Amino acid sequence: MLKQTLILASSSPRRKELLEELQIPIVISSSNVDESFDPTLAPEEIVMYLARKKVEAVYSNDKESFILGADTVVCLDGVILGKPRTREEASQMLSQLSGKTHSVYTGVAIMANGICSTFYEKTDVLFWELTDEEIHDYLNTGEPFDKAGAYGIQGVGRILVKEIKGDYFTVVGLPISRTVRELKAKGFSMPH
Numbered sequence: 001m002l003k004q005t006l007i008l009a010s011s012s013p014r015r016k017e018l019l020e021e022l023q024i025p026i027v028i029s030s031s032n033v034d035e036s037f038d039p040t041l042a043p044e045e046i047v048m049y050l051a052r053k054k055v056e057a058v059y060s061n062d063k064e065s066f067i068l069g070a071d072t073v074v075c076l077d078g079v080i081l082g083k084p085r086t087r088e089e090a091s092q093m094l095s096q097l098s099g100k101t102h103s104v105y106t107g108v109a110i111m112a113n114g115i116c117s118t119f120y121e122k123t124d125v126l127f128w129e130l131t132d133e134e135i136h137d138y139l140n141t142g143e144p145f146d147k148a149g150a151y152g153i154q155g156v157g158r159i160l161v162k163e164i165k166g167d168y169f170t171v172v173g174l175p176i177s178r179t180v181r182e183l184k185a186k187g188f189s190m191p192h
């Protein structure tokens with residue numbers, strides 16, 4: 001019998017909040033995994049691979065609990081956009097996304113009773129045409145830097161978005177409703 005505690009193998013504050021808002025008791029245990037991946041893999045394979053890697057890193061220290069990990073990437077015309085390292089990179093990503101539809105993939109891994117299973121969700125996001133001034137102003141918010149694709153839909157970045165198709169929470173970094181369903185199916189008891 002596993003402990004009814006969920007270990008979140010992620011340092012993302014968004015993922016933490018999404019779970020806490022549902023009163024799910026969580027403990028954070030993120031470890032610094034190498035997030036490099038084989039670029040020839042499909043985006044859904046990459047996010048599930050990295051989510052699994054995050055979970056497995058924590059599992060080596062705790063085999064008694066449920067462990068949840070996730071990974072998010074943005075994909076534009078077959079090219080993966082991760083987190084920008086510099087202001088220039090962020091500016092470039094935002095100009096690339098301007099006026100176009102990109103896909104956000106979030107992969108989720110759940111470890112329960114020594115078995116790690118994964119799934120992913122994809123949401124398509126259409127950006128408005130952005131002016132240089134809009135991009136400049138958005139960069140000044142500081143928001144783009146810890147986020148895949150250099151924007152946060154849950155923050156000021158919401159004003160860049162014209163339309164979405166799919167689960168909003170996939171874009172934020174954790175498709176919460178499917179995650180809850182998968183956790184329940186594995187025997188995790190939810191507070192609701």
Ligand SMILES: Cc1cn([C@H]2C[C@H](O)[C@@H](COP(=O)(O)OP(=O)(O)OP(=O)(O)O)O2)c(=O)[nH]c1=O
Pocket residue numbers: 009010011012013014030054070071072073074083104146147148149151152153154157171172173
């Ligand atoms: C597109 C988009 C991404 N993001 C975030 C979600 C993820 O936290 C981040 C992608 O990086 P990830 O590597 O998925 O996650 P992380 O580095 O924040 O945390 P950890 O590796 O410890 O699990 O981008 C938003 O918050 N809003 C958005 O609109």
